[in-house]
Amino acid sequence: MDKVKVLEKYLPSDAAPLIGRWIDYFKCEFKISRNRGSKFGDYRSPYGGKGHRISVNYDLNPYAFLVTTVHEFAHLHTWNEHKQKAKPHGTEWKANFKKMMQPFFEKDIFPADVKHAITSYLNNPAASSCSDLNLYRSLRKYDVPKESVLTVEKVPLKALFKIKGGRVFRKEEQLRKRFKCVEIATKRVYLFSPVAEVELVED
Ligand SMILES: [Zn+2]
The missing domain is CATH 3.30.2010 (Zincin-like)
Structure with a gap:
């Protein structure tokens, strides 16, 4: 073509x-x-x-x-x-x-x-x-909307979310641009970009 x-x-x-x-x-x-x-x-x-x-x-x-x-x-x-x-x-x-x-x-x-x-x-x-x-x-903003795309910045504080692959994190406070998040399984702290796509997990 x-x-x-x-x-x-x-x-x-x-x-x-x-x-x-x-x-x-x-x-x-x-x-x-x-x-x-x-x-x-x-x-x-x-x-x-x-x-x-x-x-x-x-x-x-x-x-x-x-x-x-x-x-x-x-x-x-x-x-x-x-x-x-x-x-x-x-x-x-x-x-x-x-x-x-x-x-x-x-x-x-x-x-x-x-x-x-x-x-x-x-x-x-x-x-x-x-x-x-x-x-x-x-x-x-010009992406065709996917079903319920959620980003870390929109996750409520202390709420649980999971990433692709299934690891679960709890959202903590914002440090400058990124958000501190604790992995539930390991208790380790990770920094997430506010626009990282995640999925909410029900407690
Ligand atoms: Zn380049």
């Missing part, structure tokens, strides 16, 4: 042709991948006879898919320019990410709130991949 037709299933349709051209121009192997939980996308530099490789999780909403794709292409472009001399999310990467987002801003692809979150993310010198909670939250 035509590359752009495939990309249109995952990206805002106005964005698909340009991403298709980048794949050709940068000679990149672009893969739509399963959900990897810990990350949205991945870039691998040429190694052992293989060229540039980018993969992006299939289950991101179109805006999150686009932001992640541009994020990974900015890694590719930075690698072409600087090889290993530039840090993964350093100033060179950041400048490229900013520059490569421009055509999508010009096409007015993003809703106002997402555009605002991306702009402040780009202007925050500490920002890296998905550590920006505002960006993550504003992108998440």
